[in-house]
Structure formats: C-alpha cells, structure tokens
C-alpha cells in the first residue's frame with residue numbers, strides 16, 4: 001500500500017488513480033492526519049498544493065522521519081517542501097509556469113526506467129526550486145526551469161522530488177514515472193486487481209457481517225448494483241434488496257432491472273410497486289425542490305416499511321464510493337471538510353443500522369471494472385447516471401401519470417436511438433425533458449396543438465462541469481421525426497445547446 005498525503009491540490013485524486021491503475025492499492029489522507037507505519041505500507045507520495053511553501057501557515061510535514069523508514073516522492077508542492085526543508089531555496093517564479101513543458105532527463109536513474117530522454121510534462125506552479133539542498137542531485141530540467149526533478153543522494157534514505165505533475169494526462173510518460181516509483185523504488189507488487197479486490201472484499205464482508213442480515217436499497221445504478229452483488233457473494237440470501245418503483249423511472253426499467261437482478265445476478269431482491277403513492281403525493285406540486293422532497297421522503301417511508309417486514313435486520317448496505325468519502329484539504333486554509341455522502345434516497349441515520357460499504361475505497365472506473373469481473377451485464381455497467389428523482393425533474397411543472405408515459409416514450413426512443421447509432425457511450429448523460437409548453441403544428445391536414453420535448457446530451461468527467469454533446473445532425477433529424485411521428489401528444493422536438501456552467505445538466 002502507498003499513502004498519499006494531500007496538501008489540497010486539485011490533482012491529488014489523479015495521483016491516487018494513477019497508482020491504482022498500476023495495480024497498487026493506495027489511500028489519500030490529509031497531510032496533517034497521523035498514520036501508522038503498518039507492515040504493508042511501502043511508500044509515501046506528497047501531493048501538490050495551492051499554497052506556497054513560503055506562506056506563513058504553509059502546510060508542513062516531517063519528511064525526515066518518513067524517509068528514515070520509507071521511500072518518499074514529492075510532487076510539485078511536495079518537491080518544493082522537500083527542497084525548502086532540507087536547506088535548498090524556493091522562490092516565486094518571475095512568471096507562473098502553467099501547461100506543457102519538455103522534460104529533459106540529465107541523469108540515468110531507476111525512476112526514469114523506460115522513459116524517453118525528452119518527453120512532454122505538465123507544469124502548474126507559481127514557485128520554483130532555485131537551489132537544491134546539499135546532499136541532493138539534479139535529475140532533470142526543462143527549457144524554462146533548471147530544476148525539474150531531483151533526489152537525495154543516498155541509498156538508505158530515498159527521497160525523489162518532481163516539479164511537474166506526472167499524474168495528469170498531459171504528462172505523456174508520467175504514469176511510467178509513477179510506476180517506477182511504486183515498483184522499482186518501493187518494491188510494490190502489482191496485485192491490486194479486480195479479482196483480488198473481489199476475493200479480499202468478500203472475505204472482509206463475511207467477517208464484518210457474520211451470520212447477520214443486511215438490507216439495501218437498489219436503484220439500478222452501477223454503484224448499488226455492484227455493491228449488492230459483492231454482498232450477495234459474501235452472504236447470499238441474507239442480503240435483502242429493495243427496489244422501489246417510484247413511477248418516475250424510465251420506460252420498462254423497473255421490470256427489466258428487476259429481472260436482471262433476479263435471473264442474472266441471483267440477488268434476493270424485492271420489487272415494490274409504489275407508483276400510485278408517488279403520483280398522489282406529487283399531484284399539484286410544481287416547484288422542483290418540493291418535488292425532490294416528496295420523492296425523497298416517500299422513498300424513505302416505503303423503504304422503512306419494507307425493512308420492518310424483515311426480522312432482525314442489523315446492517316444497511318450502501319454503494320458509497322471513494323470520492324464521496326475522501327477527506328479533502330480546503331483551499332481556504334488548512335482545515336478539513338468532509339463531503340456529504342450521496343446515497344440512494346438518503347436513508348436516515350435514525351434507522352440505527354451498521355453500515356456495509358464494500359465500495360468505500362473505489363473510484364468509479366474501478367467500480368465498473370469490478371462489476372465486469374463479477375459478470376454484471378454491460379447494460380447495467382455502462383449506464384448513464386440517472387437522478388434519484390428521475391423523470392419527475394424532467395417533467396417541468398406538475399407531474400401526471402399521462403405526462404410520465406409521454407416522456408417515457410420519447411426518452412425511450414431517444415436513448416435506444418443513441419445506442420443503435422453507437423453514440424450512447426460517447427456521451428456522459430442523456431435524457432429527454434417534457435416542457436410545459438404547447439405549440440401549433442400540422443399533421444396531414446390537421447392542425448395540432450401539443451407538447452414540446454427537449455433533448456439533452458452532455459459530455460463530462462464528473463458532472464461538475466459539462467459541455468453539450470455535438471451529436472450529428474443526421475441523428476438529431478432521425479430522432480426528431482421518430483418521436484414526432486410515433487409519440488402522440490408531442491409535435492415539436494428541440495435540442496439543448498447549453499453548457500454547465502452556467503446552465504445545469506437537469507432542467508430542474
């Protein structure tokens with residue numbers, strides 16, 4: 001295992017992902033959090049930071065005590081802190097260096113194994129190391145900075161420092177450098193694989209759960225599906241899955257997903273048809289937040305009623321993933337904030353159940369890899385994100401069962417079309433929105449006065465920012481006539497060309 005000490009850089013999670021991609025397990029902790037030198041710990045990486053090492057309250061750690069026990073790699077701020085603490089000099093650069101640079105390797109070293117003598121790296125720093133400390137040697141430079149990589153000139157205390165960001169995509173051979181640190185320097189064995197994760201996790205779950213029972217809400221989404229499948233592998237039918245039809249799922253989704261859960265994944269899951277309860281509570285509600293509240297609250301009610309029917313439940317399964325639980329170092333001062341947990345419907349703490357969270361240390365792409373290894377069909381693994389309140393926030397204004405049917409049909413044609421035209425995987429999320437607008441049209445000789453549907457498709461990495469997807473005109477033309485010709489009640493289709501920010505992905 002590798003520890004990554006976070007000094008608040010926006011790239012810290014990318015370091016962790018690069019380490020995991022090399023099949024080595026790692027964890028991120030805030031730089032000031034105490035940790036144990038457990039036997040499996042093989043090395044430490046110091047992240048970048050928005051701070052300057054010369055700031056009065058600059059984050060600090062005892063690097064000397066670390067290197068007396070384990071190899072350390074300092075990245076950007078981590079490198080500057082290294083320079084400063086061992087007696088080198090770090091100063092503000094005359095201009096901020098940002099973007100591509102060509103790294104030139106000046107000295108052969110195992111950290112550069114397999115890398116080209118010159119390669120593109122990504123820089124993002126305001127300070128530079130002007131002088132390396134005594135007892136250190138220079139390893140690489142770039143055209144604009146003479147000190148881009150250096151190491152402690154010592155075989156007993158291993159300390160590498162790089163000014164650039166090897167973890168980002170634009171550092172072309174950066175992943176090799178990280179791999180070299182992990183394997184050549186720290187001696188990690190690259191055995192953090194999906195298969196290994198599954199066998200370890202199943203054993204750990206069996207130990208945690210013993211002969212007790214676990215209840216869990218399933219949503220059809222990737223995280224809850226993978227989590228439930230792992231738990232089921234560990235304890236079989238002592239997992240009680242609950243999948244609620246809230247009436248605002250996609251067309252046919254409830255039946256299809258439930259069938260996959262039962263027939264393919266052999267989960268002990270109960271489908272609960274609560275459509276009518278949701279429709280009657282939603283009646284008359286037009287405000288988006290009011291709709292969200294109704295759905296969230298009713299979901300909890302239904303789930304708790306179902307939970308009561310199973311005797312002796314002590315544990316609650318959840319599909320929480322690593323980005324939800326990493327403690328992040330705030331940019332506005334070295335304080336610690338913990339992101340709130342997202343979970344299916346936000347189940348309340350007063351249920352007093354012990355949590356079972358098998359994906360707590362996985363990134364989303366790793367959840368998908370584990371899911372594939374578990375034999376979960378691609379259909380479920382590659383699914384676009386779908387909001388908890390479902391189509392309720394894609395029907396602007398009041399929700400009725402008729403409007404849900406109309407939107408389900410239009411959405412179904414749109415999503416199936418994306419799949420048939422091989423466009424589904426190239427967008428991050430797509431869906432149709434029913435607008436509360438009627439307009440005039442003409443069909444045959446008849447005048448129509450019907451609803452408008454907006455199509456939305458975005459590209460994104462994490463949903464925080466998003467660009468509208470540049471879908472081919474031919475495809476849009478095809479879908480538009482498909483919907484208008486086949487869905488009675490809709491006579492106009494528009495395409496949303498707004499990016500986030502300033503728009504959001506959902507319309508409500």
Ligand code: XMP
Pocket residue numbers: 292385386387388389429463464500503504505506507508
């Ligand atoms: P926005 O609309 O904020 O959406 O750009 C970003 C992502 O979050 C999803 N989303 C939700 N998910 N409950 C959810 O579980 C919600 O109330 C909710 N609102 C938005 C949205 O689908 C997109 O993936």
